[in-house]
Amino acid sequence: xxxxxxxxxxxxxxxxxxxxxxxxxxxxxxxxxxxxxxxxxxxxxxxxxxxxxxxxxxxxxxxxxxxxxxxxxxxxxxxxxxxxxxxxxxxxxxxxxxxxxxxxxxxxxxxxxxxxxxxxxxxxxxxxxxxxxxxxxxxxxxxxxxxxxxxxxxxxxxxxxxxxxxxxxxxxxxxxxxxxxxxxxxxxxxxxxxxxxxxxxxxxxxxxx
Numbered sequence: 001x002x003x004x005x006x007x008x009x010x011x012x013x014x015x016x017x018x019x020x021x022x023x024x025x026x027x028x029x030x031x032x033x034x035x036x037x038x039x040x041x042x043x044x045x046x047x048x049x050x051x052x053x054x055x056x057x058x059x060x061x062x063x064x065x066x067x068x069x070x071x072x073x074x075x076x077x078x079x080x081x082x083x084x085x086x087x088x089x090x091x092x093x094x095x096x097x098x099x100x101x102x103x104x105x106x107x108x109x110x111x112x113x114x115x116x117x118x119x120x121x122x123x124x125x126x127x128x129x130x131x132x133x134x135x136x137x138x139x140x141x142x143x144x145x146x147x148x149x150x151x152x153x154x155x156x157x158x159x160x161x162x163x164x165x166x167x168x169x170x171x172x173x174x175x176x177x178x179x180x181x182x183x184x185x186x187x188x189x190x191x192x193x194x195x196x197x198x199x200x201x202x203x204x205x206x207x208x209x
Contacts, residue, residue: 057108
């Protein structure tokens with residue numbers, strides 16, 4: 001526990017030194033007014049790309065979805081050696097304010113695909129699934145532009161390495177907090193290449209072409 005707190009504190013100090021903490025005019029809430037925000041801000045700077053490419057972008061995510069994930073980390077329903085130690089120190093009443101702090105901020109701009117061919121394959125999976133493997137499309141739950149809903153996360157512009165890791169965790173049964181096992185069923189039929197392709201496509205959404 002102490003090691004986790006020390007790591008979070010060091011990351012927070014580094015973020016402040018790098019100018020990643022929001023200034024006094026940050027909206028809709030000042031960081032200093034949000035309980036436990038120091039546990040989050042070092043890795044998840046609002047409105048910025050994540051501090052590491054395998055960490056998720058939280059800005060612009062649905063507040064209800066974020067709150068559920070924080071509760072699941074806190075209860076142990078969603079496993080993570082990084083997220084669980086700090087979340088065990090967070091009170092229940094602080095979860096919604098934390099979710100609102102990130103969710104009510106605009107997401108950073110999407111990036112163009114780094115591999116056009118891979119993104120094209122990802123688009124096929126995202127919109128049409130993989131019928132031969134029994135894999136449903138992504139758009140049915142996450143929307144044509146990846147904007148999601150309170151129950152299903154925004155995927156547009158999300159960090160590709162994070163998306164791939166989550167899909168792999170669903171496939172392996174490491175992550176089990178999906179609704180009605182939907183993501184575990186979907187991921188079970190996907191190869192690593194399929195996952196990388198759909199993650200590459202989603203990183204470039206919303207698709208305005």
